[in-house]
Amino acid sequence: MKIALGQLESGTDIQANLAAIDRFAASAAADGATLVAFPEYATYEKKIVDASFPAVAEPLDGPVCRELAATAARHGITLVAGVVETSDEDRAYNTLVAFGPCGARLAVYRKIHLFDAQGFGESAYIKPGPSTEPVVFEAGGAVFGLMTCYDLRFPELARSLADAGAQVLLVCSSWVPGTHKTEQWLALNAARAIENSVYVAGVCQAPPVSVGRSLLVDPMGYVEADLGLEPGVRSVEVSLRTVARVKEQFPMFRQRRLG
Template identity: 60%
Template sequence: MRITLAQLDSGTDVGRNLDLIADYCARAAYEGSDLIVFPEYSTYEKSRVDRSFVDMAEPLDGPVASTLCATAARYGIAVVAGLLEAPGDGDGTKEPDRAFNTLVAIGPDGSLLASYRKIHLFDCQGFRESEYIRPAPEPLPVTFSCGGMTFGLMTCYDLRFPELARILADAGAEALLVCSSWVPGTAKTEQWATLAKARAIENGVYVAAVSQTPPVSIGYSMLVDPLGTVLHSLDTEPATATLDLSPDAVLAARDQFPTWRHHRLP
């Protein structure tokens, strides 16, 4: 199957961000891609998470998600993108002062295939994402199928938690989509690459790590194969890269290193 990594420079203009997403979808569809992957906070982003993130949140049947679904259907391509989801009455304690940092996976017909609420919130480097973002009430793995392969969803800081990647692989994921706005800092670019490669090697999966661009984030979106080789890496500018994934490569890597069979810890 064919995948497109879409490295964005999202800002606070939601209309502009949605237009950029549509332009990238058109480009990916022209290149024959089955799936295009956008970063965390694709539809609204700024250098610090603040009250505006809560104000911009909508339900998954709201205008932003509906526009993403219409874009996917218009170009006949599956879309994964990050948005701000407003809590609903079915979420236990309704918190009007915090939103969910959510990834949606949309099919080429415009249907919602899956949604994933970020589990691990970035309370590091002086940031307090949890002040305005609510973690998933139930930290469950989320996968979906597209183009004959199974994908697992992760968001940014989740990449530092290897147990989530393993749970997704155990749930059938052959590729991990790590949608991010990786905060810059000392050694952060090196950590981004090292962690993406480690998650691929540990689980015998592809890792498509897609990030926002500077100055908010670092860029350097990449596709890592199941043996840990970086097949392609973008620089720091907004850009796309379209590449092919093979289930056979996953099987071959797991045949060489059947860690899933040798694993003995609970």
Template identity: 45%
Template structure:
């Protein structure tokens, strides 16, 4: 078990060309690896993105063993690090699955996550085109002794999602997003990411798109809510050290997980 790991968030604007997106991921992941990162987190919709959801997303959907994930595997293997990114994935319906994939340093797929809460808010209707993920036991993976879990964008507005991850043993939450711009949206982004870290005493590494569509402000927040690495509105990476002693120290001072009196129960289909 390592006493610390370096984690990077990478911020860029994915396009409708998966090959171009893989090239951006390769370049940014290489910069993260050069700085010693063991994990690099890319945004939601890293494989394919256009401003407006529509049939082209369904046409661009790939399986988990398709060229985009295979390309991530090559990058992870060459750089010897874990790569997490958003995939427009085949859903087996007339919609697609908004999926996160985590690829290990061997190039193998080590965890996936399908977005639970779809962005039917602020004038958007993600559910018109996206198949929501099922409520299942979270898939986690290990990075040098730290237990890592995944969630996506709008899910951060639902604190029970992060709590389910923490109940599964997660100490580091990776949060790819496409957090669109709008009134107070940047304020919501920073507040919610920070709150999820504080209330669960975990590290949160959140990666967004750059403007003009996303707000940017990708960040890594520690278990006490301190922003230990941040990117502004430009393409790039930020790297931070995640420390075991910091995690344990915060939990000694603020044992909120041990003191809580409520659990999380999935809502029934008929509710």
């Protein structure tokens, strides 16, 4: 099966962001992809998370998610994107939403590890998701697991998704630039793939707000695609047979003695 990585350059113009998502979804569908993944904060993004994020937040049945659902249905493709969701307080949720090719909502994941690091304070304006349960969904015969950006540094979340049956991890991100940050981004995506015998699709915002380098890593750690620094969309094959073969070659899930 084919999945597509949509590397955006999202800004504060929500309609422009939605238009870019629609263009990339159309291109991915035309290329035969069954799923297209977009970054964290795909529909609204700035260099710094501030009070404007809760101000633009919407419920999951609001106009932004309705448009994302319509895009998925219009192009007959499963679509995953990061949105800013209202909560029950003055902070918002940093949320990933998956819509199926008929426009139905398949999964919702609210980021649990907020980026209070490197001088940033995401939790001042974003509320952590209330549940740490792994969020997986099925599309095109494969099982996908959802993670957001800083989650990548917490290997136990990736392992819980693999334990829940995920064959492909979608790591939707806006990875903050800095010293060695691109190297860490590449290494951590590869590590999560190798240690769980799964594909990892790390989908990132483009510079300057983020580092770009959206990539697909196979279960052996080989980089199947790297989108570089410019916005764009690319379709890549994933093989569930490869997942099964690597799990058999390295039967870590049967051999581990912790947990």
